[in-house]
Amino acid sequence: DIQMTQSPSTLSASVGDRVTITCRASENINVLLAWYQQKPGKAPKLLIYRASNLETGVPSRFSGSGSGTEFNFTINSLQPDDFATYYCQHYNRYSRTFGQGTKVDIK
Amino acid sequence: QVQLVESGGALVKVGGSLRLSCAASGFRFSDYYMSWIRQAPGKGLESVSYMTSSGRDTFYAESVKGRFTISRDNAKNSLYLDMSNLTTEDTAVYFCGRGKGSYGSVPVDYWGQGTLVSVSS
Numbered sequence: 525d526i527q528m529t530q531s532p533s534t535l536s537a538s539v540g541d542r543v544t545i546t547c548r549a550s551e552n553i554n555v556l557l558a559w560y561q562q563k564p565g566k567a568p569k570l571l572i573y574r575a576s577n578l579e580t581g582v583p584s585r586f587s588g589s590g591s592g593t594e595f596n597f598t599i600n601s602l603q604p605d606d607f608a609t610y611y612c613q614h615y616n617r618y619s620r621t622f623g624q625g626t627k628v629d630i631k
Numbered sequence: 632q633v634q635l636v637e638s639g640g641a642l643v644k645v646g647g648s649l650r651l652s653c654a655a656s657g658f659r660f661s662d663y664y665m666s667w668i669r670q671a672p673g674k675g676l677e678s679v680s681y682m683t684s685s686g687r688d689t690f691y692a693e694s695v696k697g698r699f700t701i702s703r704d705n706a707k708n709s710l711y712l713d714m715s716n717l718t719t720e721d722t723a724v725y726f727c728g729r730g731k732g733s734y735g736s737v738p739v740d741y742w743g744q745g746t747l748v749s750v751s752s
Binding site (some may be wrong): 556558562567568569570573579582611613615616618619620621622623624625 | 675676677678681688690693696731734736737738739740742743744745
């Protein structure tokens, strides 16, 4: 099984900061990677798919990059609504694995 | 608009069985792959099972293989998860999710609100 290692597990930041989360795959996954946001008690929300494609309706301050085994997710100018937990996920026809999650909290 | 509504979550004993249902609306259900994802209390997300739009292909996590069965009724716009031989490790909120397309190499773009399964010893 492909393993996804996400870091950091917790990130403390202030409104207006630029934050970056990294996700590493145990083998080449091309660009089959998504990023989700989850708030407490709520279902996750798709933000980015195919590593860098912004889902419809998602603000442009969110972005993703990478291919192969290393991926980054960036929030430019963090907003109050962005404090949440973020997950990467590898997906293909035969497997799908989530990273452990990164909680972005207020510094 | 797209809506996914899960039901069937309950408190069950170890070794018991349960059927979860997901009622879909707002889109052509038969055109999309569907999946179940779970989240144990205070933990991360785990993809449990998914099924292609036709129902021909399925995927199961190793942790549930042989115990859980995914199915769909495209005429009723419904997705199901039959769970048997439940253990305390299966305690989680179970989410129904729609794939961003008809087969597997797509992420989940819409999620239900989740249904809680609690397994007690």
